[in-house]
Amino acid sequence: MIYRFRLKKENLKKYIEWLIENYEVWGPAKVHGETVFTILKSADEFVDERTLLGPKELLFPRKENIFSPDSDIKERVVIGVRSCDLRGYAMLDDIFLSGIYRDEKYEKRRKNTYFINFVCKEPCEYGFCTTFYGPRLKDHFYMQFMDLGEYYLVEAVDKKLIKDDLFEPADEKDLELAEKIEKEFYEKMKPLNIENLHKKLDWNNPLWKEFAERCISCGACNFACPTCFCFDVYDEGDERYREWDSCILEGFTRLAGGLNPRPTLDLRLRQRFLHKLKFHYENYGYYLCTGCGRCIEVCPVKIDIRDVIRSVGK
Amino acid sequence: MQIRTVRTVCPYCAVGCNVIVTSDGKRIISVVPSKRNDINYGSLCIKGWKGFDAVTSKERLKNPMKRTERGFVEISWEEAVDIVVKNLSEIKRKYGPDALAFIASARCTNEDNYLMQKLARQVFGTNNIDHCARLCHSPSVEGLISTFGRGAATTSIADLDNAELYFIIGTNITEHYPILGARIINNVMKGKKLIVADPRNIHIAKFATLHLRLLPGTDLALLNTMANVIVKKGLYDKKFIEERTENFDEYLKVIEYYDLERGSKITGVDPELIEKASVLYATSRSVILYSLGVTQHVQGVQTVQAIANLAMLTGNVGKPGTGVFPIRGQNNVQGAGDMGALCDFLPGYVRVDDENGRRKFEEAWNCKLPSKPGLSLPEMFWEAYKGNVKAMYIMGENPVISESELGIVEEALKKLEFLVVQDIFMTETAEFAHVVLPAKSFAEKLGTFTNTERRIQLIRPFLDPPGNALDDWKIFQLIARKMGYDWNYNSPEDIMAEISKLVPQYKGVTYDCLSENGVQWPVNESCKGTEILYTEKFARSNGKGRFMPAHWERPSDFPDEEYPFILTTGGIYYQYTTGTMTRKVHILEREAPSPFVEINPEDAKSLGIRDGELVTVKSRYGELDVRARISDSVPRGILFIPFHYREAPVNRIVNPHIDPKARTPEFKVTAVKIVKKVIQ
Numbered sequence: 001m002i003y004r005f006r007l008k009k010e011n012l013k014k015y016i017e018w019l020i021e022n023y024e025v026w027g028p029a030k031v032h033g034e035t036v037f038t039i040l041k042s043a044d045e046f047v048d049e050r051t052l053l054g055p056k057e058l059l060f061p062r063k064e065n066i067f068s069p070d071s072d073i074k075e076r077v078v079i080g081v082r083s084c085d086l087r088g089y090a091m092l093d094d095i096f097l098s099g100i101y102r103d104e105k106y107e108k109r110r111k112n113t114y115f116i117n118f119v120c121k122e123p124c125e126y127g128f129c130t131t132f133y134g135p136r137l138k139d140h141f142y143m144q145f146m147d148l149g150e151y152y153l154v155e156a157v158d159k160k161l162i163k164d165d166l167f168e169p170a171d172e173k174d175l176e177l178a179e180k181i182e183k184e185f186y187e188k189m190k191p192l193n194i195e196n197l198h199k200k201l202d203w204n205n206p207l208w209k210e211f212a213e214r215c216i217s218c219g220a221c222n223f224a225c226p227t228c229f230c231f232d233v234y235d236e237g238d239e240r241y242r243e244w245d246s247c248i249l250e251g252f253t254r255l256a257g258g259l260n261p262r263p264t265l266d267l268r269l270r271q272r273f274l275h276k277l278k279f280h281y282e283n284y285g286y287y288l289c290t291g292c293g294r295c296i297e298v299c300p301v302k303i304d305i306r307d308v309i310r311s312v313g314k
Numbered sequence: 315m316q317i318r319t320v321r322t323v324c325p326y327c328a329v330g331c332n333v334i335v336t337s338d339g340k341r342i343i344s345v346v347p348s349k350r351n352d353i354n355y356g357s358l359c360i361k362g363w364k365g366f367d368a369v370t371s372k373e374r375l376k377n378p379m380k381r382t383e384r385g386f387v388e389i390s391w392e393e394a395v396d397i398v399v400k401n402l403s404e405i406k407r408k409y410g411p412d413a414l415a416f417i418a419s420a421r422c423t424n425e426d427n428y429l430m431q432k433l434a435r436q437v438f439g440t441n442n443i444d445h446c447a448r449l450c451h452s453p454s455v456e457g458l459i460s461t462f463g464r465g466a467a468t469t470s471i472a473d474l475d476n477a478e479l480y481f482i483i484g485t486n487i488t489e490h491y492p493i494l495g496a497r498i499i500n501n502v503m504k505g506k507k508l509i510v511a512d513p514r515n516i517h518i519a520k521f522a523t524l525h526l527r528l529l530p531g532t533d534l535a536l537l538n539t540m541a542n543v544i545v546k547k548g549l550y551d552k553k554f555i556e557e558r559t560e561n562f563d564e565y566l567k568v569i570e571y572y573d574l575e576r577g578s579k580i581t582g583v584d585p586e587l588i589e590k591a592s593v594l595y596a597t598s599r600s601v602i603l604y605s606l607g608v609t610q611h612v613q614g615v616q617t618v619q620a621i622a623n624l625a626m627l628t629g630n631v632g633k634p635g636t637g638v639f640p641i642r643g644q645n646n647v648q649g650a651g652d653m654g655a656l657c658d659f660l661p662g663y664v665r666v667d668d669e670n671g672r673r674k675f676e677e678a679w680n681c682k683l684p685s686k687p688g689l690s691l692p693e694m695f696w697e698a699y700k701g702n703v704k705a706m707y708i709m710g711e712n713p714v715i716s717e718s719e720l721g722i723v724e725e726a727l728k729k730l731e732f733l734v735v736q737d738i739f740m741t742e743t744a745e746f747a748h749v750v751l752p753a754k755s756f757a758e759k760l761g762t763f764t765n766t767e768r769r770i771q772l773i774r775p776f777l778d779p780p781g782n783a784l785d786d787w788k789i790f791q792l793i794a795r796k797m798g799y800d801w802n803y804n805s806p807e808d809i810m811a812e813i814s815k816l817v818p819q820y821k822g823v824t825y826d827c828l829s830e831n832g833v834q835w836p837v838n839e840s841c842k843g844t845e846i847l848y849t850e851k852f853a854r855s856n857g858k859g860r861f862m863p864a865h866w867e868r869p870s871d872f873p874d875e876e877y878p879f880i881l882t883t884g885g886i887y888y889q890y891t892t893g894t895m896t897r898k899v900h901i902l903e904r905e906a907p908s909p910f911v912e913i914n915p916e917d918a919k920s921l922g923i924r925d926g927e928l929v930t931v932k933s934r935y936g937e938l939d940v941r942a943r944i945s946d947s948v949p950r951g952i953l954f955i956p957f958h959y960r961e962a963p964v965n966r967i968v969n970p971h972i973d974p975k976a977r978t979p980e981f982k983v984t985a986v987k988i989v990k991k992v993i994q
Contacts (some may be wrong), residue, residue: 032321300496
């Protein structure tokens with residue numbers, strides 16, 4: 001069941017203020033000239049802008065002591081997250097929360113974090129979300145805001161964060177308008193062809209070597225990705241840490257004796273792309289990519305996952 | 315839990331990538347690269363993504379400590395300052411001010427460095443203040459001041475995009491300055507040309523239009539030969555030379571000697587390659603980028619001058635897309651030099667023996683300043699070894715690993731009557747100290763760093779300091795006040811206010827105007843900076859650029875029958891200088907956990923050395939054991955050892971000869987032999 005409301009734009013600030021009164025609220029804000037996710041102390045700080053990175057850290061910290069009690073995890077709202085990121089976090093859930101082992105720390109944070117995603121109005125430079133789930137999600141969201149001009153169309157799966165005096169019911173016309181805007185977005189950002197991509201992708205794609213020439217092994221593609229979940233675990237004194245890892249790094253697959261099944265960069269890059277566009281599909285039935293384009297944007301040498309997708313069938 | 319988000323600057327190399335960090339005061343929640351196009355355009359290298367966590371290590375120093383018979387014990391700041399003041403003033407009284415030596419740090423802020431040199435000069439009356447620029451870019455300072463008038467990059471990172479050709483000599487750019495290297499790669503992908511002069515098969519060489527694999531220590535001969543070709547072919551910029559330079563005739567006389575045949579013989583590079591490179595350089599809008607492969611030689615200053623000469627010869631300076639770009643190694647090595655943390659320069663590169671220049675500082679600081687240049691970094695250790703330097707005060711530097719002639723560095727430190735080490739960790743050097751003072755790291759303080767393109771940038775605190783660690787500048791103030799000097803700085807901003815009055819390059823700098831983008835020096839009264847230097851005239855007193863020719867000489871230590879290999883040293887991507895920080899970061903250490911010696915497969919085969927085998931590398935100055943890594947990134951006859959590792963401190967065996975002017979040691983060429991390790 002999806003509840004649909006309108007929120008007048010002039011009421012957005014009031015709404016965020018209400019959220020801040022009741023929850024810890026994170027959202028994009030301008031800090032020294034740059035828009036990043038941070039804790040919002042007042043509604044004025046919020047800016048509806050796509051940030052370079054999504055707030056993945058709030059579910060899956062970049063480095064955490066897994067022996068520490070997680071008493072500090074309280075209810076919080078993350079407003080202004082983009083649909084591509086949020087859709088990616090649903091994929092993280094499949095990793096951390098499904099199967100025999102559930103990651104308790106992740107689960108606790110997930111349960112206590114309410115995401116309010118904003119539908120992008122315009123395509124971004126590197127994004128290709130229309131290839132996968134598009135700017136407006138059909139599912140896997142909690143509360144979704146879409147700019148319809150004078151007001152936002154608000155779609156919510158429950159009413160916990162609906163403040164009655166600010167929201168009014170939406171009607172059919174709003175939905176039609178939303179669909180029209182969405183259609184225009186798809187016109188501007190043409191989806192790439194991913195039909196049977198997982199079957200067609202070439203193990204020996206010449207792109208791996210081409211990319212490897214340029215790659216400087218920074219790991220940014222992994223760190224910026226809303227779906228990358230790999231981590232390393234190690235001890236420091238009496239503490240055990242889990243830290244974001246990168247499959248681009250040599251030490252990622254190095255075995256204890258020094259042998260490395262993926263000793264060169266081209267093989268590691270192949271692993272990254274084939275995991276996303278082939279192996280994950282084979283195991284979970286979907287591609288491990290939401291088309292957010294962040295891996296391209298943060299790449300110092302602009303290695304482009306779209307080239308891999310486009311190379312199929314050429 | 316107090317969440318804070320700030321813009322700050324990466325503390326590793328001197329590219330000065332901007333980062334927006336969020337933390338709860340104890341741990342780092344997120345690290346986001348800045349999107350600003352003029353520096354890091356939304357990217358970071360692995361040290362930027364992972365390396366910030368080094369300062370959250372539990373091993374951080376939390377309280378002052380003194381050495382006792384039972385080892386180090388924690389003491390109060392009051393006691394620590396008492397001990398420091400008592401000992402330093404006692405030694406000064408007994409032996410004179412020049413028995414003291416101060417080592418500043420390219421890792422610390424401008425404000426920290428400014429106050430340390432002020433402490434040395436005003437409070438203790440000595441010019442014995444220096445820092446690690448002596449080991450890297452001192453030749454750039456000397457070489458570029460003498461030719462152009464200013465000891466810094468003539469152009470900007472963003473302006474590199476306007477060039478048609480990059481001439482990269484003696485710098486492993488993608489490994490040491492990855493984001494700058496990536497910018498070059500992107501430009502080359504767009505069709506720009508690239509010349510690489512480097513003996514090793516470094517990453518950027520894959521993109522080279524021409525790769526000149528010259529013999530180590532022959533850079534000056536190569537540059538002179540290129541000039542010879544350019545002149546012979548008439549490709550030089552006569553108008554530029556006539557209007558804007560001097561001493562051209564002397565230059566012609568010297569380069570005449572370096573015809574292609576001779577140049578090729580000295581450098582080991584195919585004459586055709588040299589010829590092509592010369593033509594390409596002279597006929598394009600070209601930038602020369604270089605670093606320690608050029609400077610760490612006995613002829614370091616002259617090689618830098620030869621680079622400047624080549625740029626003037628072709629008019630490739632002072633215009634968009636041209637210039638000479640020394641890539642500085644450490645986050646604030648440019649700034650530490652600007653602040654006068656050098657034994658021969660006061661702040662703003664006023665020579666200590668320049669009476670007029672000195673007067674301004676004497677008036678401002680209300681004291682008489684010493685006029686004799688102090689001891690340079692290597693000399694400080696020699697003089698301590700000989701018993702002439704009795705006390706040292708070291709901030710944020712780890713000479714036990716970083717200095718050459720390590721054998722004597724340790725001996726020298728042991729001989730000192732008093733050693734203070736002020737750092738964020740218990741370094742190998744701090745182990746020798748009588749007093750250890752805990753400092754705040756970049757993550758806990760406010761201040762400025764000046765990057766490799768002269769950009770003064772603000773760093774902001776995002777973590778709580780561990781224990782009772784203090785700002786470096788605050789510690790100096792405590793000492794100065796105890797010494798009876800009325801220092802009254804309430805914040806680093808107060809210090810910057812004084813700097814902007816005394817250092818013309820920093821005129822008009824305020825923290826307000828630095829807030830987002832920083833500003834490139836020279837800065838005018840209204841805080842407007844300068845992207846490209848020398849657009850109208852050079853900064854020498856007569857406004858002309860000066861050709862400074864020199865003949866190539868054989869490196870001070872050259873292979874012979876007994877020591878047939880040339881050993882060269884350098885860094886690797888995942889580690890940083892002596893590893894004080896990077897080796898505490900799990901992922902970085904995992905990627906590059908141990909030292910190695912790179913040897914060409916042919917050489918390894920003829921010596922029967924297998925990959926991973928333990929070998930001994932011996933020079934005339936020492937020997938060390940290290941594992942062999944067989945790799946064709948080095949040509950035959952050349953070995954390479956990274957300098958980060960205490961397990962194989964390569965500086966113990968390198969050539970200790972120094973450049974006579976800049977006093978930088980010749981780290982890059984040492985004759986060695988390599989033998990299989992016999993295990994008894």
